[in-house]
Amino acid sequence: MTPGIPPRPGGRSARVRAAVHRAVEELLTESSPEALTMPVIAARAGVHPTTVYRRWGTLGELLASVAASRFSGDIVVPDTGSLRGDLETWMADVATDLADPDTLAVMRAAIGVGEEGGCACVADRHAQLAAILERGGGAPDVERAADLLLGPLYYRAIFTGRPADADWARGLVSVLLG
Amino acid sequence: MTPGIPPRPGGRSARVRAAVHRAVEELLTESSPEALTMPVIAARAGVHPTTVYRRWGTLGELLASVAASRFSGDIVVPDTGSLRGDLETWMADVATDLADPDTLAVMRAAIGVGEEGGCACVADRHAQLAAILERGGGAPDVERAADLLLGPLYYRAIFTGRPADADWARGLVSVLLG
DNA sequence: TCCCTAACGCAACGATCGCTGCAGAACTGG
DNA sequence: CCAGTTCTGCAGCGATCGTTGCGTTAGGGA
Numbered sequence: 001m002t003p004g005i006p007p008r009p010g011g012r013s014a015r016v017r018a019a020v021h022r023a024v025e026e027l028l029t030e031s032s033p034e035a036l037t038m039p040v041i042a043a044r045a046g047v048h049p050t051t052v053y054r055r056w057g058t059l060g061e062l063l064a065s066v067a068a069s070r071f072s073g074d075i076v077v078p079d080t081g082s083l084r085g086d087l088e089t090w091m092a093d094v095a096t097d098l099a100d101p102d103t104l105a106v107m108r109a110a111i112g113v114g115e116e117g118g119c120a121c122v123a124d125r126h127a128q129l130a131a132i133l134e135r136g137g138g139a140p141d142v143e144r145a146a147d148l149l150l151g152p153l154y155y156r157a158i159f160t161g162r163p164a165d166a167d168w169a170r171g172l173v174s175v176l177l178g
Numbered sequence: 179m180t181p182g183i184p185p186r187p188g189g190r191s192a193r194v195r196a197a198v199h200r201a202v203e204e205l206l207t208e209s210s211p212e213a214l215t216m217p218v219i220a221a222r223a224g225v226h227p228t229t230v231y232r233r234w235g236t237l238g239e240l241l242a243s244v245a246a247s248r249f250s251g252d253i254v255v256p257d258t259g260s261l262r263g264d265l266e267t268w269m270a271d272v273a274t275d276l277a278d279p280d281t282l283a284v285m286r287a288a289i290g291v292g293e294e295g296g297c298a299c300v301a302d303r304h305a306q307l308a309a310i311l312e313r314g315g316g317a318p319d320v321e322r323a324a325d326l327l328l329g330p331l332y333y334r335a336i337f338t339g340r341p342a343d344a345d346w347a348r349g350l351v352s353v354l355l356g
Numbered sequence: 357t358c359c360c361t362a363a364c365g366c367a368a369c370g371a372t373c374g375c376t377g378c379a380g381a382a383c384t385g386g
Numbered sequence: 387c388c389a390g391t392t393c394t395g396c397a398g399c400g401a402t403c404g405t406t407g408c409g410t411t412a413g414g415g416a
Contacts, residue, residue: 011413013363033291034238039403048365053404055363060212111336112290113211122337148353150337152329158289159296159332160324175326175353189383191393217373226395231374233393 019045020052024066028105036109038062060113067110067120070103077128083136084177088170090132091149094125095169098157108158125150140176148176197223198230202244206283214287216240238291245288245298248281255306261314262355266348268310269327272303273347276335286336303328318354326354 023045027036038059042049056062075097078089097103110117129149130142149172156164201223205214216237220227234240253275256267275281288295307327308320327350334342 011363012411013413016364032238034236037403049404050366050406051364058212060210108289108292108296111286114286115339118286118337119339146338147330147334147350148326151331151333152325154337155329155332156325158336159300159328161293161297172325189393190381191383194394215373227374228376228396229394 016045016047016051016055019047020055020062021066021069024062025070025102025106028109029102033105033109033112060117063106063110063113064117064120067106067117068123070106071121072124075124075128077131083132083139084173086132086136087145087149087173087176090128091153091169091173092166094150095153095164095166098153099163099165104157111158122150122154145176148172194223194225194229194233197225198233198240199244199247202240203248203280203284206287207280211283211287211290238295241284241288241291242295242298245284245295246301248284249299250302253302253306255309261310261317262351264310264314265323265327265351265354268306269331269347269351270344272328273331273342273344276331277341277343282335289336300328300332323354326350 020041023041024036027041027044036059038052039049041062042052045052052062056065075090075093078086078093080086080089107121110121126142126146129145133140133142133145152172153164153169156162198219201219202214205219205222214237216230217227219240220230223230230240234243253268253271256264256271258264258267285299288299304320304324307323311318311320311323330350331342331347334340
């Protein structure tokens with residue numbers, strides 16, 4: 001989701017970006033999503049509000065950016081030797097990630113601002129799932145796997161209060177593979 | 179989700195409530211969720227902003243109220259004689275409901291404001307599912323049915339751009355019942 | 357090392373938000 | 387029909403939001 005390659009990836013720009021992203025995540029965990037405004041984020045990040053407005057423009061774009069960063073590169077595709085093993089390990093990792101209230105708050109907020117926000121949360125997951133399945137010969141369709149694995153997992157995380165534990169998530173693999 | 183029984187269910191109060199709910203749904207379809215503020219809603223509803231603030235207090239509570247109304251009483255539990263038939267018919271209805279962009283916008287917005295909002299969207303669905311399964315002898319667990327039926331359905335609706343058609347939703351019943 | 361561009365801080369502005377008195381209108385029950 | 391209660395409209399307020407122009411600072415390339 002990084003827009004091309006930033007002209008200046010390192011230095012102050014990177015620090016500001018990290019500080020703002022961190023501020024958004026922190027504020028989402030400790031207060032209501034409605035209290036999340038640009039000036040508040042800027043104050044928490046130790047940055048001038050103008051900077052936030054100029055770099056991200058809208059709260060929606062900022063949240064999409066945070067979601068994309070938060071849900072990228074944090075989970076590595078496992079390699080256990082078997083398709084079932086890979087899926088089980090990966091599902092446990094994803095479930096553990098979703099069990100974090102911070103992660104959940106970011107996801108809820110990103111969904112609330114439009115279509116792009118929701119997609120930013122799962123784009124990397126779909127890519128990982130495709131990689132696992134392709135290595136396994138593409139036996140189950142990626143679409144079907146996403147429906148039966150990611151579907152229940154994210155549904156529970158968002159709509160029901162109960163957290164989805166890793167064991168239960170692993171059990172979903174049996175539904176898919178039989 | 180209706181707080182007890184409103185002291186005055188009929189008359190002007192009901193008209194105002196309906197107008198405000200309708201305004202929220204309309205505004206969510208035609209503009210960004212960030213543009214959804216109390217004064218804007220009041221203006222569209224032809225009501226004074228003070229009224230909206232006093233009756234609902236927060237945009238979050240208003241959205242939760244709208245979601246609860248929108249996702250209650252719109253789908254009737256079918257009775258085809260067989261558990262499979264009931265589930266297939268019901269799933270097709272739910273999928274059709276979710277295919278409406280208006281419905282989707284309300285759901286996204288409700289999710290964005292916190293935990294209660296998400297639960298308000300599916301509380302009635304869970305009750306309906308429980309009713310269907312209980313009549314069928316409670317063969318599959320309600321939890322499992324919700325995971326395998328509602329999970330993929332809502333996941334597709336929220337995260338992926340593709341709408342979930344009724345036929346595909348019916349196919350999920352086969353995964354659950356075998 | 358020096359220059360040049362991009363990014364940031366600062367200050368001010370108009371617009372909007374959310375809230376709070378008070379007065380009038382509408383609905384319900386007798 | 388009338389009285390009591392509840393709900394709504396109105397006007398105004400302080401606070402905050404989002405934007406803009408300009409000067410300054412930090413990073414990267416020759």
